[in-house]
Amino acid sequence: MRMILMGPPGAGKGTQAARLVERYRIAHISTGEMLREAVAERTPLGEKAAACMKAGQLVPDDLVIPMAVERLSKPDCRAGFILDGFPRTGPQAKGLDAELKTHHLALDVVLVIDVRDELILERITGRRMDPATGTIYHIIFDPPPPEVAPRVVQRADDTAEAVSARLAKYYSVTALMIPFYQQKGLLRRVDGNGSPEQVTERIMAALP
Ligand code: ADP
Ligand code: ADP
Numbered sequence: 001m002r003m004i005l006m007g008p009p010g011a012g013k014g015t016q017a018a019r020l021v022e023r024y025r026i027a028h029i030s031t032g033e034m035l036r037e038a039v040a041e042r043t044p045l046g047e048k049a050a051a052c053m054k055a056g057q058l059v060p061d062d063l064v065i066p067m068a069v070e071r072l073s074k075p076d077c078r079a080g081f082i083l084d085g086f087p088r089t090g091p092q093a094k095g096l097d098a099e100l101k102t103h104h105l106a107l108d109v110v111l112v113i114d115v116r117d118e119l120i121l122e123r124i125t126g127r128r129m130d131p132a133t134g135t136i137y138h139i140i141f142d143p144p145p146p147e148v149a150p151r152v153v154q155r156a157d158d159t160a161e162a163v164s165a166r167l168a169k170y171y172s173v174t175a176l177m178i179p180f181y182q183q184k185g186l187l188r189r190v191d192g193n194g195s196p197e198q199v200t201e202r203i204m205a206a207l208p
Contacts, residue, residue, distance in 0.1 A: 056165030
């Protein structure tokens, strides 16, 4: 299974990807997670990306495309992969297409998780992550267990201001790729409103 997960920030891409990779035993490629690691490790890429990320802006294509292409060449991607948060721009989609063609590979599905804007802010501001395991929680909808709660962290870009910038970018840039994948016959849309379990069921039903 080679798949792209798209959707606004807070749609549940990371939450659903974690379930899907367990089921299909494929690689989970989150460009947001890779960039956050680069920022934490203060690599040259991280130094260049940090300010854009904090402000909720997209990191430039010339940094993100090579990073994603390199990740796709790793052996664990041979069994398949879920791209979570990539591609996010037209040039990224073209870069991905070219890379897959070079290796005679094709995508199976592009899955868009749609969530109402009103729900996004509460999902994002309540999001917490366990730095030890990478597990995503929510202070109300999916609280961390007591032994994990003291160590959970909030992302630097999960502020109300950065969320509105990210949401605007999603609709003005990223969502414009939807017709591109629709034309290729790869698009499936899933209603992301409802419990994580309900959304997982809808995704399973929508997969080819
Ligand atoms: P979310 O989970 O809110 O959708 P991500 O974790 O995927 O966010 O990404 C966090 C931030 O990292 C983005 O707001 C952006 O600054 C940067 N980023 C991640 N993926 C990309 C990408 N494909 N292109 C450009 N910037 C990206
Ligand atoms: P994304 O990767 O699309 O930005 P996440 O998977 O990180 O989204 O989810 C954002 C926040 O919302 C997290 O705190 C997560 O626990 C919570 N969440 C995810 N799916 C749901 C859902 N269906 N209902 C309620 N909260 C959810």
